[in-house]
Amino acid sequence: MTSPFAPPPPLPLLSxxxxxxxxxxxDKPSGLLVHRSALDAxxxxxxxxxxxxxxxxPVWPVHRLDRGTSGVLVFALSAQIASELGQALAERRTSKRYLALVRGWPVADEGLIDHPLARDPELPSAQQPHLEAQTGWSCLRRLTLPVVTDLRFPSTRLALLACEPVxxxxxxxxxxxKHAAHPIIGDANHGKGPLNRALAAHLGVQRLWLHAQRLTLTHPVSGAVLTLEAPPGPEWAPFL
Known part of the structure; x- marks a missing residue:
């Protein structure tokens, strides 16, 4: 019998x-916070x-990933480097590529979503200034799963997209x-609950299907261009 006073098992090492x-x-796992937050006290x-x-x-986060998003996450080992890289991100001197599994089949094979966004998605958007926002995307694969998530259709269409936010x-x-009518599977805030639940049961995986696959930046000290890549986890294999 395990003692109630035994120390908790060590947490797995990060990749x-x-x-x-x-x-x-x-390579941040899906479900792991970037840092402790009052929202998840x-x-x-x-x-x-x-x-x-x-x-x-000590380490300093250079950028953020949502809790459910997996993939490339950069930390600085000094406050100065964190500030320099944060400035590079703000000035768009980096590039990012994500994989997203979404509902439905896009009509085109690629496109650009140009749609201003309110600063804080947790607040009513009508009461906030809207900021410029563009996301380029391309369709890597269209799939059909034998899952009924809408009684009008005998199956469910999904698409695997590569997304590059500007x-x-x-x-x-x-x-x-969501604005493009292709919400990400597993997105509790911007997706469809019945669809998410049905697909989680079918796939045996409950997660936000968004993965930060690649980040390219200039090293703040050496000046070398770094292309940092995180391969998608094994749960993505059926879609790749």
Whole structure:
């Protein structure tokens, strides 16, 4: 019998994609917070604290990924480097590519969603200024699953998209794909609940189907161009 006073088991190590004296880049699992937040006050586990303990030194997040999003996440190993990289992101001197599994089949094979977004998606959009936002996308694959999520149809159509946001507005890809009538599977805030539940049961995986696959940036010290990639996890295999 396990003692109630036994220490909790150690948390799994994060997968390091890149590490030097200035940067640490991880492949963040879906479901892991980037840092502790008042919005999830009950949750103690977060990538920042895990990586800090794993490396034995302070780390600073350079950007954010939603809790449900997996993939490339960059930390700086000093406040100065974090500031420099944050500026590079703000000035769009980086590029990002995501994979998204969405509802329905896009009519075209590629396109650009140009739709301004309210600054805070948690507040009524009519009371906020709307900010410029564009997301380029291309359709990698169209699929049909033998799952009834709408009684009018005997199956469900899905598409695998590659998405490249020009800006980094909060939930930008999620909000843009909802606007395009192709919400991301597993998106509790911007998607369809019955569809998400039916597909989670069919696939045996409950997650937000959004993965930060690639981030390209210029190293703030060496000046080298870094292309940082996180391969999609095994749950993506049926769609690739």
């Amino acid at each position: 390091l994609l890149y590490l030097d004296d200035h940067l640490a880049v991880i 009950h949750e103690d586990d977060a990538a920042l604290q895990r990586l800090r303990d794993q490396l034995g030194r 800006q980094g507005r909060r939930h930008q890809i999620r909000r843009h794909l």
